[in-house]
Amino acid sequence: MHILENTLKRFINVPENLVELTNQHIIEVDEHKLVNTSTNIVIGKVLTKEKHPDADKLSVTTVDVGNEVLDIVCGAPNVAAGQYVIVAKVGAVLPGNFEIKSAKVRGIVSNGMICSLKELGLDEEIIPEAYQHGIYVFEKEMPLGVNPLPYLGLDGIKMTLGLTPNRSDLLSYVGFAFDLAAVLNQKIMLPKYEFKPVNKKNPISVKIETNKCFIYHGAMLDVKVKESPLWLKSFLIEHEVRPINNVVDITNYVMLVYGTPLHAFDYKKVNSNEIVIKEAKESTKVVTLDEIERNAQSGDILITNGKEAIALGGVMGLANTMIDDSTTQIILEAANFDKNQISKTSKRLGLRSESSLRFERGVDTTRVELGMNEAI
Known part of the structure; x- marks a missing residue:
């Protein structure tokens, strides 16, 4: 951990x-x-940008870093006046022991560097697409001269x-x-949330038909599936979890922070307003999220739509209700299952995940609803 x-x-x-x-x-x-080991980096605002007189792909900028204005030559194609950016001042050392020095670039003195996320050592897979080939730009007004790392997580x-x-x-x-x-000898600070449902009546009904499911919450939510913000992707990468999209990434964030595994179903693919939790009575073929066909056996916990399985409870979701870019509504699941059964199922199927690990060790039931509220 x-x-x-x-x-x-x-x-x-x-x-x-x-x-x-x-x-x-x-x-x-x-x-x-x-x-992150970067030193002497600050947030700055690009005041002016002009074409370099002796290089087609370079720009000459002035950047306000709070206590001074720096002249910086920048080669990024997306630099523009008015942007809030990350500036490595002279003397900064970036990952890879890359030291920033004052230098003449085609005859113009450059006192620092406007940074891309790659230059800060971030893996390409978590860099937002808009900044894959240029500098990083904050999307709102930022304080000048302060360390940008806290804002990036x-x-x-x-x-x-x-x-x-x-x-x-x-x-x-x-x-x-x-x-x-x-x-x-402190008290921890747990957040409290209040929601105003669009529709007070939850259209989803839940039936628990096995004593191996101790608690089950289901919330129906409207969503827009998109790329997660940088701080969330960075958080997941630091925990060796691959970012997928904002919906899935939020469930993984809650699992790591609260110890409460969550799962999201595409509501349209569920094709039912009924969620039934029950045990498999006989060998049942299912295709899990990793697109592998597996056999659920008698005693395994199944999440169903009343007719067919849509998840192996506490182990892994199924491909038939997977979140994708076209998803607009989800059923968000927060539950607690029998740890002995989860251990048995995950070991037999070779499907030990971060979620199943926590269910196997025992989930604190008091945090199940808290985790769901955090995700919402």
């Missing part, structure tokens, strides 16, 4: 000696490091915990925060 300091701060005041306290009082820290340290099987409570940020709070 990884713990990012910047996410932990949502729930508790984090002390400077976090690693030391964790090692002494909570669990062994296998590794700790900065999320790249500040602070990352700890890797040496988890043992008996510490399933540490498989989430909230669980870790409770332990840290006990050490510091």
Whole structure:
């Protein structure tokens, strides 16, 4: 389990000696490091942009970085006046030990660099498409001269915990925060949410026909499937989870932060207003989200639309209700299942996921609805 300091701060005041306290009082820290090693970088505003007199693909810019205005030669095709950007000042050191120096570029002095996300060390797979081939531009007005890393979710340290099987409570940020709070004699800060449903009557009915499902919440939501924001994709990559789209990524974020696995079904593909949780009575062929045909066996927990399976409860969703770019409505599932059955099913099918791991170790039922509310 990884713990990012910047996410932990949502729930508790984090002390400077976090690693030391964790090692002494909570669990062994296998590794700790900065999320991003960039130094001397700030947010700036591009005041002017002119074509370089001696280079077709270069621009000469002036950039306000709060306490001074810098002349910077920039080769990015998307740079423009009025943008809020990331500036590496002279003396900055970027990932890869790349030091920024004052230099003449085709006869014009450049005192710094306007940065792309790649130059900050980010993997190409998480860089938004709009910034794949140019500098990163903040989408709103930003304070000048401050460190941009907190706004990108790249500040602070990352700890890797040496988890043992008996510490399933540490498989989430909230669980870790409770332990840290006990050490510091603090209270953790859990968010409270209030919603105004568009339709007070939930069109979805839920029937639980097995004692292996302890609690099941289902919310019907209108959504627009799109690329996740940079901070969310960065968070998932730091936890070795592949970003997919905003809907799926939010469910994975909640799982890691609250320890509450969620699942989202495409409502139109469910093709029913009924969700029935039951046990498989005989061998049932299903195609899981990884597009592999598998056999659910007697006793396995099935989430169904009343007629056919749409998920292997607590293990993996099925391809027949997968979220895709055309999805406009979802059924969001938050549940808790029998850990022994989940362990049995996942091991037999070779389908051990981050979700099934948490169900196998035991999910805190009090956080199931809290996790759903966070996602909504």
